[in-house]
Amino acid sequence: MEYADGKIIAEATDGVGRITFNQPEKRNAMSIAMWDGMAAALEVFEHDAAVRCVVLTGAGDKAFVSGADISQFEKNRSDADAQREYGKKTGHGRERLANFPKPVIGEIRGFCMGGGLGIAMSCDIRIASSDSQFGIPAAKLGIAYGFDMVTALVSLVGPANANMILMTGDRFSAEEALHFGLINKVVAPEALSATVAKLTATLAVNAPLSLRANKRTVKQVGFDPDKRDMAAIDAATVACFDSADYAEGRRAFMEKRKPVFTGR
Template sequence: MSNFEFADGKILASIEDGVGRVVFNQPEKRNAMSVNMWEGMGAALDLFAEDPKVRCVVLQGAGDKAFVSGADISQFEKVRSNADAQQEYDRITSAGRVKLSNYAKPVIAQIRGFCMGGGLGIAMSTDIRIASEDSQFGIPAAKLSIAYGFDMVRALVDLVGPAHAHMILMTGERFDAREAERVGLVNKVVPVAELDATVAKLTATLAGNAPLSLTTNKQTVKAVLKDAADRDMAAIRAAMAACFDSADYKEGRRAFMEKRKPAFTGR
C-alpha cells in the first residue's frame, strides 16, 4: 500500500490493489470540508489519474460519524460572508468540484453517518453510492438562507427527479438511508458491519474489469445527461472505437473462450 497526505493531513490518500482511496479526515468536525480540503481532494484525484494501476477510486469519511457533514461553517464568516465572498469561495473550490465531476475513472462514495449539504454534493458527483443503515442525508440550504449552484441542483434532479428534489431542498430536513435508497439518491444500503466488505467486493469487480470500457461507458452515461448541443459525440465514437481496437478486447475474447479470468492492462 502507498499512503499520501494532503491539506495538512485532512485529506488522506492511499493506493492498494488497484483502488485509490480518499479519506476526508476532520472527524472532530464530522469531516466538514474546508477550503484547503477541496484543494487536497483535487491533488489526490490527480495522483490517482496519473497512475495506470489505479482502476477505481473510493471516497469515505474518517471515523463513524460522517462521510462529509457539509462545508466547514466556521469558515463562512471569513470566506462566505456575502455574495462577493461566495463567488471567491466558488472560484477557489471549483477546481476540486470540476475535477470530481469530470473524473474519467469510476468513483464510489462509501457513506457512513452524516452526508449533508456539500457532502451530499460530493457523493452525488460520484458514480456509485453505497451507504450504511445509520447514514443520514439532507441539504439544509433553506435553514441557512443560501442556495446551491446549478450543477449541484441538476445532479440532484438527475438522480431523484424534480418532485423529490423540491422536497429535499425546500424542507432542508434530514432523511435516513432507506429513504435515500427509495428516492434513488444511493445505489444500495447495507448494515454497518457489511459496509467495508460490500465496497471491497465492488472495487474488486471494477478493478478486474476492462479500464477502457469503464471510462468509455462512464463518459457515455454523462453525455446522455447533457443537453444534446453539449455532447461531444465525436469523442464518444473515438472512445468506443478505441475499445474495439484494444489489446484488452482481444484478451477479453480469448479469456471468454478459454474460460478464465481476463488480465486487462488498459491498452
C-alpha cells in the same frame, strides 16, 4: 500520501485508490484546503495506471462529509461576492471530481449533508450504511445551491423529490435516500467496508478502457443533445474495439478463463 495538513489522506492498494476526508472532530466538514487536497489526490490517481477505481469515504463513524466547514463562512461566504470567490477557490476540486475519468465509489457512513451530498452525487456509485443521514439544509441557512449541484440532484431523484429535499432542508434516512434514488444500496454498518471492497475488487479487474468509455457515455446522456460530445464518445468506443484488452476479452471467453486486462 497526506494533503491539507493531514485532513485528506490518499492511499492505493490492489488497484483501488482511497481518499479519506479526515476531520472527524468536525464531522469531516470540507475546508477550502481539503477541496484542494482532494483535487491533488485525484490528479495522482488519474495518472496512476495501476489505480482502476477510487473510493471516497470519511474518517470515523459519524460522517462521510457533513457539509462545508461553517467556521469559514464568516470569512469566505459572508455575502454574494464572497460566495462567488469561495466558488472559485473550491471550483478546482469540484471540477476535478466531476471530470475524473475512472469509476468513483462513495462509501457513506453517518452524515452526508449539503456539500457532502454534492460530493457523493459526483460519485458514480454510492453505497451507504443503514445509519447514514442525508440532506441539503439550504433553506435552514438562507442560502441557495448552485445550478450544477441542483442539476445533479434533479437528475438522480427527479424534480418532486428534489423540491422535497431542498425546500424542507430536512434530514432523510438511508432508506429514504435509497427510495429517492440518491444512493445505490443500503447495508448494515458492519457490512459497509466489505460490500465496497467486493465492488471495487470487481471494478479493479474489469477492462479500464471500457469503464472509462461507459462512464463518459453515461455522463453525456445527461446533457442536452446539442451539448453532447459525440466525437469523444465515438473515439472512446473505437479505442475499446481496437484495444489489446478487447482481443484478450475474446480469447478469455473462448478459453473459459478470466481475462487479464492491462488498459491498452
